[in-house]
Amino acid sequence: MKTALAMASLCAAICFAANAADTGRLVVSPNGHFLQYQDGKPFFWLADTAWLMFDRLTLDEMKTYLHDRHEKGFNVVQVMVIRGTDIDPSGSPALIDEDPSKPDLAHGHWDHIDRAISAANDEGIYVGMVAAWGSEVKSGKLNESNAKQYATFLARRYRDRPNIVWILGGDIQGDIHPEVWRIMGTTLKAEDPNHLITYHPFGRMQSSMWFHDEPWLDFNMFQSGHQRYDQDVSSPHKFGEDNWRYVAEDYARKPAKPVLDAEPSYEGIPQGLHDTTQPYWGAADARRYAWWSVMAGAAGHTYGDNSIMQFLRKGDGPAYGAKTLWTEAMHDPGSGQIQYVKKLMLSRPYFERIPDQSLIAGENGTKHDYVIATRGKNYLFAYDYSGKPFQIRMAGITGKRVQAWWYSPRDGSAQKAGTLDNRGDHAFTPPDNNDWVLVLDDEAAKFPAPGTVR
Numbered sequence: 001m002k003t004a005l006a007m008a009s010l011c012a013a014i015c016f017a018a019n020a021a022d023t024g025r026l027v028v029s030p031n032g033h034f035l036q037y038q039d040g041k042p043f044f045w046l047a048d049t050a051w052l053m054f055d056r057l058t059l060d061e062m063k064t065y066l067h068d069r070h071e072k073g074f075n076v077v078q079v080m081v082i083r084g085t086d087i088d089p090s091g092s093p094a095l096i097d098e099d100p101s102k103p104d105l106a107h108g109h110w111d112h113i114d115r116a117i118s119a120a121n122d123e124g125i126y127v128g129m130v131a132a133w134g135s136e137v138k139s140g141k142l143n144e145s146n147a148k149q150y151a152t153f154l155a156r157r158y159r160d161r162p163n164i165v166w167i168l169g170g171d172i173q174g175d176i177h178p179e180v181w182r183i184m185g186t187t188l189k190a191e192d193p194n195h196l197i198t199y200h201p202f203g204r205m206q207s208s209m210w211f212h213d214e215p216w217l218d219f220n221m222f223q224s225g226h227q228r229y230d231q232d233v234s235s236p237h238k239f240g241e242d243n244w245r246y247v248a249e250d251y252a253r254k255p256a257k258p259v260l261d262a263e264p265s266y267e268g269i270p271q272g273l274h275d276t277t278q279p280y281w282g283a284a285d286a287r288r289y290a291w292w293s294v295m296a297g298a299a300g301h302t303y304g305d306n307s308i309m310q311f312l313r314k315g316d317g318p319a320y321g322a323k324t325l326w327t328e329a330m331h332d333p334g335s336g337q338i339q340y341v342k343k344l345m346l347s348r349p350y351f352e353r354i355p356d357q358s359l360i361a362g363e364n365g366t367k368h369d370y371v372i373a374t375r376g377k378n379y380l381f382a383y384d385y386s387g388k389p390f391q392i393r394m395a396g397i398t399g400k401r402v403q404a405w406w407y408s409p410r411d412g413s414a415q416k417a418g419t420l421d422n423r424g425d426h427a428f429t430p431p432d433n434n435d436w437v438l439v440l441d442d443e444a445a446k447f448p449a450p451g452t453v454r
Helices: 002-020 059-071 109-122 134-138 147-158 178-191 244-251 283-295 333-337 339-346
Strands: 026-028 035-037 045-049 076-080 099-103 126-130 164-169 197-200 220-223 259-261 300-303 371-375 379-384 390-393 401-407 414-421 425-428 436-442
Touching: 045 339, 059 109, 076 300, 099 147, 109 126, 147 178, 164 178, 178 197, 197 220, 220 244, 244 259, 244 283, 259 283, 283 300, 283 333, 283 339, 283 371, 283 379, 333 339, 379 390, 414 436
Parallel strands: 045 076, 045 300, 076 126, 126 164, 164 197, 220 259, 259 300
Antiparallel strands: 026 035, 371 379, 379 436, 390 425, 401 414, 401 436
8 A cells, every 4th residue: 555655646746747847836036026937937927817617617628728728828827716615517515514624525626626737737827726715704714713724735735736826815805804814825835835825806906005015925916807997986096997007006116026917807798897788898908908017017917708707608697797608708809819918028038128108208198098118128119009109219228220010919910110210209100090019129139020939
């Protein structure tokens, strides 16, 4: 028996090691603003909200979904671990008596999660494990008495998996029983120091509001939410759709920590979330949220689709007005377009990039007409959602001459727009009224076409 157990342990270690090249340990970059692999290669967080994946999908269905997301450039899925009465497709519960201190190990639910994590690893995808949805803390099921025991269980079960990121919170304010989250974070960090930890807050709020200085919080998340400008009337900042403002706030905090939008408006969800008579957010909106936040300095971005986040199946009562089954929504256009922000960022020197609005000359627009800029030493990007003319203050990057490009957030194509003297202010007019990214490269750098990742 001992020999058999030893062989099983050895096999498991070999299996994980074989896949570790596809994922591997993630760390915060030395400048504090980005994520990277332990070997120093950049890691651009491109996530999908797959909240109910463990509960709703069979293993074969998860493999189908995860392969689709891998093909579209996603490298993270954000998934709830427990959220009340969790029953997987086989009918197995996660907990005994819904008590987080009593994981049900007899009926296969946790084995199902194990297989899901392995399937994600096979696709080079990290699993953002939302340890317990905020409702568990609000209800008192997860509390000061059992939080350490539950966090210890999770850490010890998954600390040898290469493709885990821990997410605390789950659509909840951090000042609601903050002691529970501190116990969870401290325990996870002590038991599992090799996996990053973050916090998913309530809508239009930031993890930094409560936990920025906590030693267990490796990077910040915010939820820009699902409201239009005119609908955001009660949040702390009333930023509306301007998710780049959250990034700007957190980017300036000390000590520096990476930040990203972990839940912007979902593709295919009503504007404002609850009223299904309102217009629905579409692919263009999903692109805008991604580009605005990343150009402002975010370390990546999380996309979401209304039908995917709940994995809507035939016969389910849809939440938030979802209209499409998950198998169809998997092909919604926004999910295939978000990858182009990742490709552009990785096609130029990554870790030197900074947000720089001083590059925008003249009067900038507001709301949807806002043009946002970022640069490295010898390149700059400017994202124009509305396709209106704008001006760039040249000489913000190196070089006597610059090569100009227009890069499409819709299909990742790049077209040359001439070479220019790198001085003075220069007006640019996008090819049409769609969203575009202006790319200016120091001609001497001889970069490949934007979006070409070597």
